Amino acid sequence: MEKYPIVAGNWKMHKTTTEGKSFVEETINMLLDIEKVTIIFGPPFTALFDLDVKTPFFLGAQNCHWESHGAFTGEISTDMLVDCGVHYVIIGHSERRHVFHESDDWINRKVHAVLNAGMTPILCIGEKLEDRESDNTQSVLSSQLIEGLKGIDSLENIVLAYEPVWAIGTGITASVGQVNDTHNVIRQELKVVFSDSESETVPILYGGSVNPGNATELISVDGVDGFLIGGASLTSEPFTEIARQVEQHMKEKS
Numbered sequence: 716m717e718k719y720p721i722v723a724g725n726w727k728m729h730k731t732t733t734e735g736k737s738f739v740e741e742t743i744n745m746l747l748d749i750e751k752v753t754i755i756f757g758p759p760f761t762a763l764f765d766l767d768v769k770t771p772f773f774l775g776a777q778n779c780h781w782e783s784h785g786a787f788t789g790e791i792s793t794d795m796l797v798d799c800g801v802h803y804v805i806i807g808h809s810e811r812r813h814v815f816h817e818s819d820d821w822i823n824r825k826v827h828a829v830l831n832a833g834m835t836p837i838l839c840i841g842e843k844l845e846d847r848e849s850d851n852t853q854s855v856l857s858s859q860l861i862e863g864l865k866g867i868d869s870l871e872n873i874v875l876a877y878e879p880v881w882a883i884g885t886g887i888t889a890s891v892g893q894v895n896d897t898h899n900v901i902r903q904e905l906k907v908v909f910s911d912s913e914s915e916t917v918p919i920l921y922g923g924s925v926n927p928g929n930a931t932e933l934i935s936v937d938g939v940d941g942f943l944i945g946g947a948s949l950t951s952e953p954f955t956e957i958a959r960q961v962e963q964h965m966k967e968k969s
């Protein structure tokens with residue numbers, strides 16, 4: 716099956732169930748003719764319930780626990796997500812890593828749990844500004860990849876998202892050159908563990924202040940297979956406009 720580029724929205728802690736439902740309906744109605752883009756809505760847990768979406772639209776969760784059930788107050792298991800019709804789970808988002816101090820070990824357990832439940836993890840990696848300024852981007856990304864993907868033998872059902880922490884929610888986007896270089900670095904690092912062909916083809920999304928003003932330029936970067944979008948995924952206009960730019964790019968390519 717052909718893999719289409721992904722436009723994924725991460726709503727973070729925004730939208731009630733009611734708001735989410737009407738947003739999803741409105742957005743789908745605006746994108747009924749989309750053919751070559753996979754579109755993922757990433758609501759908070761409460762708004763995942765009772766959303767009915769069909770290909771090319773999918774539901775993504777923003778987190779999960781690695782155990783299937785048990786005494787884990789405040790957590791949500793992969794079974795619960797599957798039951799809501801979720802296909803993708805964002806794992807290791809920079810806010811989970813840096814605000815909630817999730818370790819690489821936890822992130823790795825979650826990646827396994829998501830795969831075992833038959834869903835696709837969107838594993839987020841990204842360096843902080845101080846890492847980039849001290850020339851440590853490659854080593855940070857390499858260790859996030861190696862630790863996050865420990866014990867995984869194939870990249871077949873994995874999506875990666877490169878999100879430089881300094882570009883998230885700041886309005887500062889990584890430059891085309893930085894994105895191109897970093898996606899190449901990620902693919903090279905993957906080759907240390909995985910086959911060349913999987914490392915070359917695993918979808919790597921870019922995330923960090925993506926908006927309708929930079930989407931066309933960024934989707935044209937070699938090695939960028941779509942976007943993970945925060946702020947611009949919360950209203951239909953920018954989100955659908957980004958999806959249209961990605962679709963247009965695909966049409967021009969074929």
Ligand code: PGA
Pocket residue numbers: 725878882883884885886922923924925943944945946947
């Ligand atoms: P942003 O967020 O698009 O608002 O920068 C991206 C993300 O956190 O995934």
